[in-house]
Amino acid sequence: MEYVQAPKESGCIFCEKPRQKNDRENLVLYRGSECCLLMNLYPYNNGHLLIAPYQHVDNTHELSREIQTEIMDLADKAIGIMEKTMHPQGFNFGANIGSAAGAGIAEHIHFHIVPRWTGDTNVMPVIGHTKVMVQGLQETYDLLKPEFERLEMQPNPFED
Secondary structure, three states: OHHHHOOOOOOOHHHHHHHOOOHHHHOEEEEOOOEEEEEOOOOOOOOOEEEEEOOOOOOOOOOOHHHHHHHHHHHHHHHHHHHHHOOOOEEEEEOOOOHHHOOOOOOOOOEEEEEEOOOOOOOHHHHHOOOOOOOOHHHHHHHHHHHHHOOOOOOOOOOO
């Protein structure tokens, strides 16, 4: 409900957040040469990450092979980091393409990586209309960020 009722920011967060410097506040974990990896501000589960290409498109067929390859590479690295730090038992990985498919920001394609644990769904969303998060966003960011800093960083495409 916080997301649904919140005033919508102007502009595209997937275009703007990678250009800004305040990574912790923006939950930016990693910038590649073609894509950015950040935490979801309104996660389905603890550690819910998003991969967004810098290219502002709403579908996959406009993405170059280089961008598609980097998306899969970042997904693989992110899953490995979360396996090491958070110990999930599985993952959901994919994209909601178009508003009808559930995309909250349909104009800029992005991919979700959601860590899952056996029993991580419970009665709270049904009975209490709320989701219980066992760890705060900033705590999760601080857990994951050092691991992403160990990856070979790409030159920031937004710096001169």
